[in-house]
Amino acid sequence: SEKMPTALIHALALTKRAAAQVNVDLGLLPAERGAAIIKAADEVLADRHADQFPLSIWQTGSGTQTNMNMNEVLANRASELLGGVRGEERKVHPNDDVNKSQSSNDVFPTAMHVAAVIALREHLIPELKVLHKTLSDKAEAYRDIVKIGRTHLQDATPLTLGQEISGWAAMLAHNLKHIEDSIPHIAELALGGTAVGT
Structure with missing residues (x-):
């Protein structure tokens, strides 16, 4: 298939997980939101949301589409974990929370290296x-x-x-x-x- 390899999706989830933990440790992200993002990332690592990553490998070199796909998946799941309803009430924001202190130009190459x-x-x-x-x-x-x-x-x-x-x-x-x-x-x-x- 021409979908993003599972190894890269997992490496991106690990990167987002680490970023959430560091942002919590630095006081940049509320602990409850950070914990929800970490749990959501752990679920991605356990292949519980594999169907949520439909994107093709053919995209910009910075991997912006895949980065945002991961941000959206983690934000939606983290919001659910905090009592929100998917697509209705966003308790975790994909950019402001999940992507905090990151850029696609940093995150995607990092995920490739980790993978x-x-x-x-x-x-x-x-x-x-x-x-x-x-x-x-x-x-x-x-x-x-x-x-x-x-x-x-x-x-x-x-x-x-x-x-x-x-x-x-x-x-x-x-x-x-x-x-x-x-x-x-x-x-x-x-x-x-x-x-x-x-």
Whole structure:
């Protein structure tokens, strides 16, 4: 589908949740409203409102539409949690409360970074480690099988199949380290508290 990926929706909900908590901690948002926004964000993280995010991935680079979609979903649900009726009585405002101290130009890139770090830590890196172990095990298992090396479409020096596979394992280990080393840089967030990110 061309809908916004669930991982990005979850990362955006995490960002809104964190912003609500910080705004409460700083005295910028009433605690009751902040708690309702946090609860609503937790519900989004639990996929309880997945049908409320119908937008396509094709939108402005700043992600304004998705940011506002999240603001509206969280504001409506938080209003309900505070006793309001969806669409009638707004106890939590999407811009003034949910989007407080944020800008789409800050929030959307932050959500992309959060989604990327989560994907790396929870999916790619663990899978690459499994693949590396598998290759290392095969390199050991095939260490005595001799084969002819190949270079430029011709036979070359003999080597073992284990040596060849160990080269793949070494390359994978090297690149896995590069991926792991990239996480602190990806984890740097764009949030700045104003429309221009200052």
